[in-house]
Amino acid sequence: MLNAERHNLIMDLLKLRGSVKLRDIMDASDSSESTVRRDLADLEEQGLLKRVHGGAILSQERATELSMGEKSVINVRGKKEIARIAALTVADGDCIYLDAGSTTFEIIHFLAGRDITVVTNGLMHVEELVSLDLKAYILGGKMKAKTKAVIGGIALENIMNYRFDKAFIGANGINIVDGYTTPDMEEALLKRRVMNLSDETFIVADRTKLHHSHFAKMFDLEDAVIIIDQMEAEDKARFMKKTTVMEALE
Known part of the structure; x- marks a missing residue:
């Protein structure tokens, strides 16, 4: 699976669940732990997610609120x-x-x-x-x-x-x-x-x-x-x- 495809998969999982485990991403993308960790680091640098222990959560602006x-x-x-x-x-x-x-x-x-x-x-x-x-x-x-x-x-x-x-x-x-x-x-x-x-x-x-x-x-x-x-x-x-x-x- 290409980098872009994995990134899209990760963001789709996050939008659906709000949070996602490292193991779930590895299984869904058939990728190694080191590969998934690099993907999460890249997406965090773009401000799209926040890495937490064991996975990631969606990034949210501190002063914004959904309707x-x-x-x-x-x-x-x-x-x-x-x-x-x-x-x-x-x-x-x-x-x-x-x-x-x-x-x-x-x-x-x-x-x-x-x-x-x-x-x-x-x-x-x-x-x-x-x-x-x-x-x-x-x-x-x-x-x-x-x-x-x-x-x-x-x-x-x-x-x-x-x-x-x-x-x-x-x-x-x-x-x-x-x-x-x-x-x-x-x-x-x-x-x-x-x-x-x-x-x-x-x-x-x-x-x-x-x-x-x-x-x-x-x-x-x-x-x-x-x-x-x-x-x-x-x-x-x-x-x-x-x-x-x-x-x-x-």
């Missing part, structure tokens, strides 16, 4: 399993916070028929909650057109009217050093305040967010439980030293 529509078609099965596990932590009578985002949106379908109160900053979320006859409140504030999330000073003031048994928050990056991050500072401030107002906080994010770090820090790893679809054994051992990790696809 809600773009996010909703990435790793759908993993997000649904994360949502199912997240919903199992909710008890009848709970008041919960659902952050705007594609993974948190999936949680709603597992809450149908429950005796709970939900506060959200997601426009799509509140519409879905109401359609399922769930008691729902939406924050006031500035609407982000791209992600349909309410943020800003008014939202920060509005959130102080609530206290939560549990909060389910999305993250664009989960990093062992930087903690939980997102591209938008205003959104990071709201997520941090929600965490401080909650008895328990859960970060719901699929494996494509692992090892990424974005512009604005939300809070530290130990401030939340991670609910993720899958995590490599070595990664899980490292993260478990700082927080609890719940895998949906063990």
